[in-house]
Amino acid sequence: MIxxxxxxKSHGGRRVLDDxxxxxxxxxxxxxxxxxxxxKTTLLKAINRLVEIDAGTISVDGVEIKEQPVTALRHxxxxxxxxxxxxxxxxxxxxxxxxxxLMAMPTAQxxxxxxxxxxxxxxxxxxxxxxxxxxSGGQAQRVGFARALxxxxxxxxxxxxxxxxxxxxxxxxGGAYRALHERMGLTSLLVTHDxxxxxxxxxxxxxxxxxxxxxxxxxxELIRYRGDPRITxxxxxxxxxxxxxxxxxxGG
Amino acid sequence: xxxxxxxIELARLAxxxxxxxxxxxxxAVLVGLPVAIWAAxxxxxxxxxxxxxxxxxxxxxxxxxxxxxxxxxxxxRATGLPIPALGFLPALMALSVYALLPIVRNGVAAIRGIxxxxxxxxxxxxxxxxxKLKLVELPLGAPVILAGIRTAAVWTIGTxxxxxxxxQPSLGxxxxxxxxxxxxxxxxxxxxxxxxxxxxxxxxxxLVESGLSVRSRWRLGAGLAMLCALIxxxxxxxxxxxxxxxxxxxxxxxxxNFSEQYTLAQLIELRLREAGYRTERRDDxxxxxxYRALAAGDIDVYVDYSxxxxxxxxxxxxxxxxxxxxPALTRELAQRDQVRLVGPLGFENAYAFAMKRxxxxxxxxATLTDLARAGSHLRLATDIEFLNRPEWRAVESRYRLAFxxxxxxxxxxxxxxxxxxxxxxxxxxxxxGRIAAMDLVTLGDPLGALPRYDAVxxxxxxAAADPRLVAALQPMVGTIPIDRxxxxxxxxxxxxxxRTPHDAALWLRDERAKANE
Numbered sequence: 053m054i055x056x057x058x059x060x061k062s063h064g065g066r067r068v069l070d071d072x073x074x075x076x077x078x079x080x081x082x083x084x085x086x087x088x089x090x091x092k093t094t095l096l097k098a099i100n101r102l103v104e105i106d107a108g109t110i111s112v113d114g115v116e117i118k119e120q121p122v123t124a125l126r127h128x129x130x131x132x133x134x135x136x137x138x139x140x141x142x143x144x145x146x147x148x149x150x151x152x153x154l155m156a157m158p159t160a161q162x163x164x165x166x167x168x169x170x171x172x173x174x175x176x177x178x179x180x181x182x183x184x185x186x187x188s189g190g191q192a193q194r195v196g197f198a199r200a201l202x203x204x205x206x207x208x209x210x211x212x213x214x215x216x217x218x219x220x221x222x223x224x225x226g227g228a229y230r231a232l233h234e235r236m237g238l239t240s241l242l243v244t245h246d247x248x249x250x251x252x253x254x255x256x257x258x259x260x261x262x263x264x265x266x267x268x269x270x271x272x273e274l275i276r277y278r279g280d281p282r283i284t285x286x287x288x289x290x291x292x293x294x295x296x297x298x299x300x301x302x303g304g
Numbered sequence: 305x306x307x308x309x310x311x312i313e314l315a316r317l318a319x320x321x322x323x324x325x326x327x328x329x330x331x332a333v334l335v336g337l338p339v340a341i342w343a344a345x346x347x348x349x350x351x352x353x354x355x356x357x358x359x360x361x362x363x364x365x366x367x368x369x370x371x372x373x374x375x376x377x378x379x380x381r382a383t384g385l386p387i388p389a390l391g392f393l394p395a396l397m398a399l400s401v402y403a404l405l406p407i408v409r410n411g412v413a414a415i416r417g418i419x420x421x422x423x424x425x426x427x428x429x430x431x432x433x434x435x436k437l438k439l440v441e442l443p444l445g446a447p448v449i450l451a452g453i454r455t456a457a458v459w460t461i462g463t464x465x466x467x468x469x470x471x472q473p474s475l476g477x478x479x480x481x482x483x484x485x486x487x488x489x490x491x492x493x494x495x496x497x498x499x500x501x502x503x504x505x506x507x508x509x510x511l512v513e514s515g516l517s518v519r520s521r522w523r524l525g526a527g528l529a530m531l532c533a534l535i536x537x538x539x540x541x542x543x544x545x546x547x548x549x550x551x552x553x554x555x556x557x558x559x560x561n562f563s564e565q566y567t568l569a570q571l572i573e574l575r576l577r578e579a580g581y582r583t584e585r586r587d588d589x590x591x592x593x594x595y596r597a598l599a600a601g602d603i604d605v606y607v608d609y610s611x612x613x614x615x616x617x618x619x620x621x622x623x624x625x626x627x628x629x630x631p632a633l634t635r636e637l638a639q640r641d642q643v644r645l646v647g648p649l650g651f652e653n654a655y656a657f658a659m660k661r662x663x664x665x666x667x668x669x670a671t672l673t674d675l676a677r678a679g680s681h682l683r684l685a686t687d688i689e690f691l692n693r694p695e696w697r698a699v700e701s702r703y704r705l706a707f708x709x710x711x712x713x714x715x716x717x718x719x720x721x722x723x724x725x726x727x728x729x730x731x732x733x734x735x736x737g738r739i740a741a742m743d744l745v746t747l748g749d750p751l752g753a754l755p756r757y758d759a760v761x762x763x764x765x766x767a768a769a770d771p772r773l774v775a776a777l778q779p780m781v782g783t784i785p786i787d788r789x790x791x792x793x794x795x796x797x798x799x800x801x802x803r804t805p806h807d808a809a810l811w812l813r814d815e816r817a818k819a820n821e
Contacts, residue, residue, distance in 0.1 A: 100428065102424070102427060102428055122430075123430040123431070123432050124430070125430070126427075126428060126429060126430030127429075127430040131425075131428040131429065133421060133424060133425050133428060134421075135419075135420070135421025135422075135424070135425075136421065136425075137419075137421040137422050137424055137425030137428075138422075138425070139422060139425070139426075139439075139440060139444075140419075140422065140444070141443050141444055141519075150429060151429055151430065154429065154430055154431060154435060199429070
């Protein structure tokens with residue numbers, strides 16, 4: 053469970069987050085949507101303190117995040133990065149085992165656990181000794197997911213995790229993660245600027261604009277939403293390309 | 305090997321050179337790397353810090369080395385600790401400061417140059433600052449950091465040749481003494497050895513660097529093993545090269561930077577080795593440094609000139625005759641610095657203005673008075689320190705000397721300047737063999753503005769407390785007449801059939817033995 057109360061953050065004289073209050077239930081899959089500069093990545097980073105907030109409080113599982121050591125907090129929260137960010141000088145296995153290593157977990161189960169994690173993200177086990185430069189983009193981000201999951205976190209934060217991937221890989225990996233979310237009972241928070249992706253993957257979509265929550269609804273409610281023109285524009289754009297594709301399929 | 309560089313001498317100098325350079329680079333790494341890491345993480349402090357380190361780099365190498373000498377003297381005086389101000393310590397400190405820039409600059413660039421996505425991942429996964437440094441920043445930055453160390457190593461090995469000037473043996477000994485005696489074989493040997501050493505160390509570090517970047521343990525290991533072998537080689541004991549059993553205490557013999565001084569230092573060395581002492585030479589000391597080094601006990605014995613001591617050490621401007629000056633010097637140096645003036649060697653090496661005989665006759669110049677009358681359109685060439693010495697100020701004001709141009713040279717090049725017509729008058733040395741060989745005339749000093757420059761043997765207070773050492777050196781007093789010193793100097797300075805200062809010293813010893821028979 054994650055809760056934010058009155059969270060504000062300014063950067064360079066601009067309010068990036070403006071009095072945001074939210075509560076995210078255990079086991080839910082929440083997408084944070086919005087245009088560039090809406091504050092969605094800042095909000096995500098505030099939760100594991102990659103960004104320190106100016107005002108308000110954030111707590112994870114009932115404990116305020118400032119009350120605990122930052123490294124311990126981050127070990128408990130899985131994080132998937134937009135830039136993937138695999139360590140280029142470490143093998144796939146070393147990348148995946150990184151957080152357990154930082155937590156000084158016993159190495160007895162190392163090989164078994166890495167194999168299990170690679171299987172979880174549908175990667176062949178023989179990739180274990182490869183270096184990141186020898187992987188495709190999709191393979192690299194699957195390793196990124198395996199690395200985030202290695203210490204069995206209950207919460208996953210994902211910052212545009214599919215942003216660097218081609219459309220086919222993107223939807224394939226999105227679907228695969230959704231299945232993992234169910235299977236492992238994770239609490240997932242996904243930042244994306246792609247409304248269609250948010251509507252299709254999440255149980256709940258929070259739309260941010262200029263640092264404020266503009267809408268907070270289920271995909272089913274949101275797709276029928278009429279109100280704030282900024283939101284309807286995003287939904288209409290997603291619907292428009294879907295109906296064009298449909299028309300093309302029928303007409304073809 | 306050819307003219308006078310023996311393999312054993314080369315090996316000894318190369319050892320000292322390698323040891324000094326590698327120690328300096330090691331210290332620069334130990335200091336520079338933490339500084340670079342700190343600066344990379346504190347962007348605001350980084351810029352002024354790099355600027356400061358860059359300023360160190362712009363100080364000329366010779367000056368940087370020379371500056372640590374007075375600094376350490378002051379420190380020794382202030383703390384009362386026996387800090388050696390000459391030799392290894394100041395050379396090490398100066399070279400370490402010098403090597404900082406490439407190490408700090410590359411260190412900062414290495415850490416700041418890490419892919420931001422990777423840096424963010426390190427933070428986001430919960431690495432502490434130390435873990436991030438150890439697991440990410442250092443391994444990823446290693447090739448750039450190592451490139452900085454390579455640059456520093458090559459610079460340091462080159463600059464270490466200047467350590468000679470503050471009394472630390474290095475391959476620069478060959479270069480400096482070779483330049484003074486115009487022994488180009490010696491200069492070239494010193495240069496080539498330093499270059500070869502730089503290339504060798506660079507290649508070893510390149511192997512380590514490529515080992516790190518392509519993750520080859522073999523290359524990394526080979527590079528490191530070769531570096532360790534080099535370090536071990538630099539401290540390995542060498543055969544003494546003197547032949548005799550050497551058991552007595554170590555006596556350090558100083559010499560200033562010209563041929564006569566090298567020859568006399570070697571003559572002293574021959575005597576002391578015959579007396580069973582172990583010896584070490586510090587050639588190429590600056591004129592002022594030599595006396596202060598003796599007073600501080602960094603060297604034990606050297607030859608200086610009475611007029612120089614009179615004017616520069618005691619600050620006197622009068623010019624009394626020898627029979628007054630020598631007893632006064634003996635008394636005052638003992639009182640001031642516990643320095644023992646053993647006695648005059650028997651010849652004088654005075655500053656003397658010299659001209660080509662034909663030109664002097666054509667202009668009707670025989671004395672400094674004549675020169676003052678005719679000199680305003682003539683060009684003066686002097687050695688590097690003469691124009692800053694009190695003797696020059698005395699001569700200039702007494703005779704009202706004026707010249708069209710004044711330029712300074714190292715002594716050998718000063719004679720060349722006169723020979724090739726780019727100077728008309730030089731500040732020659734009266735014991736110099738080149739005066740006769742080049743058919744020069746020295747100008748008279750009717751007003752007695754220039755003091756006497758009797759060559760005198762000086763010992764430090766510490767050395768003079770050893771009666772056996774005094775007894776070994778005392779017999780040298782009064783044994784070198786001016787003609788013999790000129791002949792010995794000419795052997796070393798001439799172009800044809802050139803001899804080394806060592807040969808000249810042997811010749812002086814043998815001539816004296818013949819005279820005694």
